[in-house]
Amino acid sequence: MLRAARPLLFACLLTALAVPAASGADKPDCSRTLSLGLHEHGLLYSSQTGEGIDKDIADELVRRSGCKFSISLMPRARIWQLIESGALDFSLSGITNDARDRFAAFAWYFSNKYYLLVRKDAGVKSLADFERNPALRLGVIRGFRYGASANRFVDSLEANQRLSNSASLDPLYAVLLENRVQAMIIEPFDYPTIEQATIREVTQVLEFDDPAVPHGLIMSKKALPPEQQRAWRALVDEMRADGTMQRIFEKYFSAEWARAMTRF
């Protein structure tokens, strides 16, 4: 009798052990108001409409965790500064690098490649062409990083003072049309803006030589202890697992795109 009960006993034991681990440490701590910074970036968030992917994910996180959030809009560069200092707990749709890894933890929920949106009249067929022509300027969002070769491309142009920084993409589109910059780096969620006739007419898209880069929930290591990070990561993973993430993306992208971005 005991022999038959052994597997069952074993399973119960495991469950008993697992549950505390799952319940105790993995629960987001809502004892205080958590701060989350949104930045204006195409479909991710628009202050004009007050809507975007990031907004939806933030709302979902609020809902799922039950914590009180203070959500504010701020420039991306400031977001990274505050995440590093611990003044900001969360942000969304961030990518990592060695520097950021030191102060930020991430919970990935989508990935995409980066592209160079370049004016057709710049006479550029490749990234190297753009680099070679000193008259060509690149517009970037201050504080943004990309994949490895894109980073190298941006750094090289910065060294030659060929970058124009902006707090968000909208001014960059304007100056791109004005030919004050000849290119900008875009991601798929920038496409709706690009698809506008005027921009699409005068530009072409070049692909960077990098694989797709994961984007995710940014958690300040200073503000959130590792167990909290795990808790929130679990939350995000849940959202991915149960298709919530995809659904959110589908609001803004085609199903195909949404799937491609969220499944990685």
Added chain:
Amino acid sequence: MKRPLSSLLPLWVAAGSLAITLGLWQHERLGDTAHLRTSFDFAMRQTTTSIEQRMASYEQMLRGVQGLFAASHNKVDRASFNAYVDALLAGSDFTGLQTISYGPLLSADRLDAHIAAQRGADAPGFAVRPPGPREAYAPATYIAPATERSLAVLGYDPFSDPVRRAAMLQARDSGSAALTARTALVADTQGGSQPGFLMFLPLYASGQPVDTIAQRREHLIGWVWAGFRMTDVMSSLYGESTPGLALRVHDGTALLDDTLMYRSVPDEPAPGAGMPILGAQEYIIVAGHTWTLEAHTLPEFAKRHRRDAATVILVAGSGLSLLLALLTYQLATARSRAYGVARTMTAELRHSEERYRRIVDTANEGIWLTDSAGAISFVNPKLLQLLGHTSAEMLGKPLTEFVAADDRAATLADLASRETFSRRELRLLCKGGAELWGSLSMAPILDASGEFVGGLGMVTDITERHQAESKRALLETQLRESQKMEAIGTLAGGIAHDFNNILAVILGNVSLTQQELDAAHHAAQHLGQIEMAGIRARSLVQKILAFSRMQPHALVNQPIRPLIEESIGLLRSTLPASVELDVQLADAPLAVSADATQVQQILLNLCTNAWHALHGSAGRITIGLDAAELDPASIELLGVELAPGRYAHLWVRDTGSGMDAATRARVFEPFFTTKRIGQGTGLGLSVVHGIVSAHHGVITVDSTPGHGSTFHLYFPLLAQPEVPRPEPVRERLAPPGQGEHVLYVDDDQPILLMVEAMLKRLGYRVTTVEHPREALERVRDDPLSFDLVVTDFNMPELNGLELAIELAALRPGLPVAISSGFVSDELRSAALDRGVRALLQKEYTLEQLPQLVHHLLRGAQAPEAAVVSG
């Protein structure tokens, strides 16, 4: 091939180090530029961040106001509003913010009620501006802080202004703050205009959902807004200007004057040459509104931030590169330059060496070098020639090996002193043993530290000079000898003269006495002795005069052999039997210019001497005669002064005791004798010497003690003998006088007495006078009184010749004869010149005076005034 290294290497080094310098300079410049850019970028970020922060805080503040309304369920009265804003603004730095306003959204139909309500409250003058019908209104109902200026804006409807309206609508739809484009604040339009903007925040009905745009539009009830002056906002951030940065803020992305909201530097100075200008444009989002920040560096930015290391590196690097290249050049060419210098020096040295070698090789002096040990290290060709050695025979040998033994010690001492000495005379040994007289000068050679390393010697061949000196010494000796002899001769002559006078008296008186007495008288024998002695004495005086060469002689060219044979005959009878006389006469007729009597005298004296050398023992005397050919070498060997040529060689050899060198040297000295006193006068050989000299010949002697002596006589040979002249016949007996008056002048009283007696006996009248002056008086007094004057030559006051001259003046034609102890050639010729009739040899006064007087009185010229002795 050699060129490349020394000339290219420095170039390579220069190029390399300049390249490095340029590289470092470039690197530094790039670093400098990067640093500048980094600084600039940082400044930009600072600027944008501070603007964003400030605007965010403004927004936050406005949200506070929004919150006031939300908390009050949108029921906020003016007083509460003012109080809130005052509290909000108190203690905070919101420079730039002019006013905070509240304006409800009013449809046209609610406007009037709103105006009335405001007028009824605490704003009696409330009116909506601009007037006119519109779809909706949002007049500024509350304005705080309530200043005169701000209250003047009360009632202004921002919704009427398109710029403001756009922002208001954006705020409504987004639910968050919205910024207007650049505009002028209403408050400002009334006085002084600055670019400004307004920030609007929507107010929604409380409790209503505002999640979507539609909901927000539906539930909008109004706005709160704040007005800002841009310059004041920016000033409050930075002060009047950012150091080194010229900042411009444009509304939107267009960089136009219309959009310029702020300019930090009103008048920008022209950029300095070479100063990098960094510029950037950054686009910031403020409450959903884009502002373009345009910044570029002013010269002072570069000055402030740049490091000047690049220039220093360039200058220092270039300098060091050149230095390095120069150093490399020096090192690379050191060798070739050293070679060059060495070559030049070597050439100069070689040239100098050749010059000196030429001097040394062609010098007429022998030159040698000795090393520190005194061994010969170098000899020049002249020295080898002088000594006859080869250089191999001389090199390495001590110098003294070539110095004659006698001089070696002195030379060694001189060399050891290591001092300079010059003209040390010494004999050097030639090859084969011959000696060479040399004058040696030596100087020590010292090296740079003063150490003795050897000597330099110069040898001058002084053999000739030495020989000349020897010859001169010999000649001097001979001269001294002859001078001595001459002195003695003069002395002897003087003595002889007196002697002759005395003898003349003695012999004269003896003769007179003999004439007075019978031959049988017992005194005659004594007189005879006296006569013999006197004659011997006279002979002796003659010898003396002969040796002093004052005796007149007659050189006749004749064969010499008969003269010798005559003498030999005489000698055989004279020499004792123990002495063997050997004769070796050549057959050839050898003619010489000789005086027969004197030749005989020579032989006589020589053989007498030879005989005396035998010291009474038996021995042999050899007399030889042959012809001799004398060349300069043989003459030199003889050590005499003679012209080379043919000579009659007469020699006399004895087997006697011989003479040592000292004796040999003095053998011809007058009065020098090795015989005991009384055994010889020491005049014999002197006389011989004098005679030979008078014959223009020479006499030498070879002698070895114990082996006898040989006297060699050389007479110049003549070609042909002359026929000898017959000898003049001497007249012995003089005829008597006829009473002629003879004046005899002589300072010697005995002579006067003798002559007076002699002439008186002969029949003449005689007047004797002692003093010549008296004789002159006598003649002057009575010139014709005298027929003949005979005067002595040697007299005080006036000699015989002078007297003759005076007498000739007094009475020309008066015959005068002079009598003298020695009749010299000068006297003879002078007498002839003055007309003196005859000269008489004083010692033959007795024999010859009577005949002479006779001849002179008879008017006949006396035979040969030179009255030769018998």
